[in-house]
Amino acid sequence: MAVDKEPLYEPPPVPHLPEKLTEFPPAHAPSVEHQPVLEEVIKYFSDESYVIPQTEDGQLRDEEKFWLSYECIHRYLRATKWAGAKTAITRLEDTLRWRREFGVYDLITPAHVEPEALTGKMVSFGYDVDGRPALYLRPKNQNTEESIRQMHFLTWMLERSVDLMGPGVENLALMVDFAARAKPPSLSIARMTVNILQNHYPERLGRALIVNVPFFVNVFLKLIAPFLDPVTRDKMRFNPSCVSDGLFTSDMLIGEWGGDCPFEYKHEVYWPALVQMCEKRRAKMMDTWRSLGGKVGLREWDVKCSTDFSGDVNAHDTPVQTDETTDEKADEQS
Template structure:
């Protein structure tokens, strides 16, 4: 536990000096990236706004060629998988135990919060588990407040056991989706009270994680005051108490009503009306431009010097990998 805590001690959500040096430089790269992906129509055009392109550039350290490949892969995936068309009725059975849900709280900075309880695994169909995860990623993005682009993951290991560990195939597909199709959407992922056995698995899987994602994973233990500071930095006092301590933190019937209303918002947004998130992306775009100036390091050096932060091979999940029944995908999420 001590070694994991040391690696979680850096400031939560701290940014890396890998931004474009000026707004003008950033905008020029966005224009070049847009030209490289060609003309888009319909939902893909709506998806690939300037804020989206900026996130993909950030994920690839403002390397246009690498961002182009990453974005084109996502566009092809979205056109095929159609994540925006997934509805609550499609994944309601997966969600009966509350193994994944969007919390009613936000952190001090307004980040949407996704809660995961891998110990509540209730199904064994990997395709449906992926669909549930994608649904909640889309839902978390839909519910981001104005001026915010990122979410927080709270992963509670209460009730987890080896029998509920994630098979390698599902872990690989999960991490691929998270890191490559939702880049720069994660603020921080908190792993709460992972058992000692998890440390060995973490050592195995961390080399497969994107470096940016790796730096956003924080280990928190209820009996370790130092690690608890991570939560206090993120949330108001007792804000997460129900999530981590109340076994009845989730009521399926009530939550279903909330998600059905969100499905209506999603349908409206992707229809192109825009009412579902009026002003949210432009505000986030402004916030991103400010970050480009205040926290950036110049990329006036050779483009080829940009570090390729993509995993050397297909990434794996943060959840332990073992030949066990399929379980909730628990991974270090999207950077």
């Protein structure tokens, strides 16, 4: 007789995938041709006299230098298709301003967004087979009217997904379930969501899995398709069989998606556990970042390995790439 599993109410710890920990991921390293461009961007933001244009008190803060990692700059260069250092710098400065103006560092706190989280309409839980944190969107659990705070909540959850990415992982698995006749968001909210994801979290979407798509939602998705770049559209899969397709192990996939994980959303347990886990991990990574020099261009790989293994995994020199197609491979894998 099968024994029912005890419900799980808290998010699991960050996994450490052995195959991702042997060396600095090749997908994160530019080709020999592109390396000077990346170094030019790092040098630009490392200048002690640098200030964010059109910004009051524009000198970079520690959290902004931390954000301007080697991999972050590489992601923006890939997102701009290596159009040059100037193009990437413009995009990065747009996001630096947006992060301040939108309140990523001050306004968007757990207390501010918690009313949006009460019903579990957006949940970070588990990881796919590549170690990407899974961010579940469940519109059927919508509990508030459309407002800017909904966008703040989305941003807060994206930031927590970033916190929960282990060494060698730089994007997430977005899981959208339109079950129970969920009402799609307005076109304006959808466009704002696309803008946030594409402009301020480039290369952060590893895959987008969408299930239970009713006719009216399908029409809605076609309406917003023109606002999606081709790379993002290619990452969308409809009605996948996540376990049999090899996207998730059954123990890491929640039951309503066909997995064996007995996760249940109990806000009073899940929420403080997620907040504490992410705050502790982020604080530890900041301490590690400072111990490694606390400057623009440090690698997330080195920070995460040193954080997660207390120095057991040494910082590595960036490998020299001789294959000029490395960046194309990165786009395919991201």
